[in-house]
Amino acid sequence: MNYSKIIAFASVVATVAFTSCERKEPVEIAGKGGKANIVAVPRHHGKFINECTMYIKYNTNDLPSPVFSPSQYDDSLRCTVADGKPSANFTGLKKGKYYIYGVGYDPDIQQKVEAGKPVTITADQSYEIIIPVTEGD
Numbered sequence: 001m002n003y004s005k006i007i008a009f010a011s012v013v014a015t016v017a018f019t020s021c022e023r024k025e026p027v028e029i030a031g032k033g034g035k036a037n038i039v040a041v042p043r044h045h046g047k048f049i050n051e052c053t054m055y056i057k058y059n060t061n062d063l064p065s066p067v068f069s070p071s072q073y074d075d076s077l078r079c080t081v082a083d084g085k086p087s088a089n090f091t092g093l094k095k096g097k098y099y100i101y102g103v104g105y106d107p108d109i110q111q112k113v114e115a116g117k118p119v120t121i122t123a124d125q126s127y128e129i130i131i132p133v134t135e136g137d
């Protein structure tokens with residue numbers, strides 16, 4: 001038996017095996033258990049909206065449904081006011097995709113205001129995100 005042919009064949013098989021393996025980037029699974037924070041701040045026409053609840057959906061940058069329902073979201077927080085600025089502080093989040101939706105009340109126009117915004121966490125840090133709520137349709 002010709003050992004050089006066996007060695008050549010084994011080399012080709014090994015080369016194909018090692019070069020065909022593709023290292024996949026890990027998929028970030030958003031949610032609790034990380035070191036990042038999202039500080040969601042509701043604003044309407046440049047003015048802070050103190051009376052607001054923020055909702056967060058994990059693993060998406062898309063609005064869950066055109067018709068709002070709290071059950072479509074994974075967590076929610078009522079905004080608290082500190083130094084004249086309302087915010088909802090979602091803490092301990094993993095890297096990944098999130099969708100933040102705010103529902104509040106603007107006393108100046110005496111109407112409900114709401115809107116959402118996608119957020120992608122790429123590092124273990126705090127992200128302050130302005131949520132520009134509107135009167136809607």
